[in-house]
Amino acid sequence: MNKFIEQLKKKSVLLSDGAWGTMLQAKGLGAGECPERWNLTHRDIVFSVAKGYAEAGSDMVETNSFGGSRIKLKECGLDDRTFEVNRIAAEISREAIGDEGIVMGSMGPTGKILMMGEVTPEEMYEAFAEQARGLEAGGADVAMIETMMDIEEAKIALKAVRENTSLPAICSFTFDRTGMGEYRTMMGHAPADVVRAMKEAGADMVGANCGHGIEQMVPIAREMKETDPEMPLLIQANAGEPHIHGDTTVFDESPEVTGSFVPQLLDLGVEVIGGCCGTTPDHIREIKRQIEAFNK
Numbered sequence: 544m545n546k547f548i549e550q551l552k553k554k555s556v557l558l559s560d561g562a563w564g565t566m567l568q569a570k571g572l573g574a575g576e577c578p579e580r581w582n583l584t585h586r587d588i589v590f591s592v593a594k595g596y597a598e599a600g601s602d603m604v605e606t607n608s609f610g611g612s613r614i615k616l617k618e619c620g621l622d623d624r625t626f627e628v629n630r631i632a633a634e635i636s637r638e639a640i641g642d643e644g645i646v647m648g649s650m651g652p653t654g655k656i657l658m659m660g661e662v663t664p665e666e667m668y669e670a671f672a673e674q675a676r677g678l679e680a681g682g683a684d685v686a687m688i689e690t691m692m693d694i695e696e697a698k699i700a701l702k703a704v705r706e707n708t709s710l711p712a713i714c715s716f717t718f719d720r721t722g723m724g725e726y727r728t729m730m731g732h733a734p735a736d737v738v739r740a741m742k743e744a745g746a747d748m749v750g751a752n753c754g755h756g757i758e759q760m761v762p763i764a765r766e767m768k769e770t771d772p773e774m775p776l777l778i779q780a781n782a783g784e785p786h787i788h789g790d791t792t793v794f795d796e797s798p799e800v801t802g803s804f805v806p807q808l809l810d811l812g813v814e815v816i817g818g819c820c821g822t823t824p825d826h827i828r829e830i831k832r833q834i835e836a837f838n839k
């Protein structure tokens with residue numbers, strides 16, 4: 544059986560990791576630089592990010608491949624090395640977490656909008672298929688299709704993973720709060736829509752990541768679990784609301800604040816908890832402490 548599916552069955556909750564972009568920037572990645580290039584040029588630094596999370600107690604670490612589709616890599620002239628960039632990303636995270644740990648192959652949006660005709664479904668499918676094959680070749684255990692806004696794009700990514708690899712897949716979306724106090728993706732999908740559509744499309748897990756801090760994840764998680772209590776759920780919140788300072792984006796939710804909402808997520812039955820932009824190994828340690836206290 545796949546290691547991710549096996550551990551999901553065995554443990555009540557899995558701890559994932561925190562931010563990658565934030566950590567790479569703290570270690571010198573420039574504002575306009577392509578993070579995935581560092582898999583080729585700064586392997587030791589990319590390794591240190593994954594290792595930092597492994598040492599903080601993460602059961603699963605992501606890969607430095609969020610923008611690793613051919614469509615995204617073209618923006619930094621790396622499109623011809625797509626497979627290699629993704630394979631190496633997975634190899635680095637595998638080395639950091641060891642054979643027991645789970646490597647989540649990160650697959651972010653292409654940045655192109657299907658509805659506007661900026662890309663065809665076939666081009667998108669090919670891009671995700673190539674990325675997923677690279678991640679699997681490097682040793683990923685599960686595809687982490689994340690920060691999605693459009694159900695159609697997520698379905699294409701999921702289909703590409705299912706038809707081109709043997710990896711299970713998580714489909715995670717980003718929600719904003721509307722003036723009416725409801726949660727919607729930028730394309731207008733509610734958490735309930737996402738759960739139904741992704742289950743029907745064959746996702747192994749759904750999720751919510753990024754966004755505006757962990758407090759908003761509680762109502763999102765509730766809606767997702769109420770829609771389908773059987774569907775495993777991942778929550779990876781940003782460390783609060785992003786603020787712009789000069790040319791950098793900062794997040795100031797402390798590990799303690801993040802941790803204080805973990806019991807509510809666990810009460811709802813969330814299966815995987817980690818962090819997104821702005822979170823650090825300290826946030827992961829605090830989430831771990833809260834999970835352990837909850838399970839006592």
Ligand SMILES: [Zn+2]
Pocket residue numbers: 752753754781819820
């Ligand atoms: Zn984020």
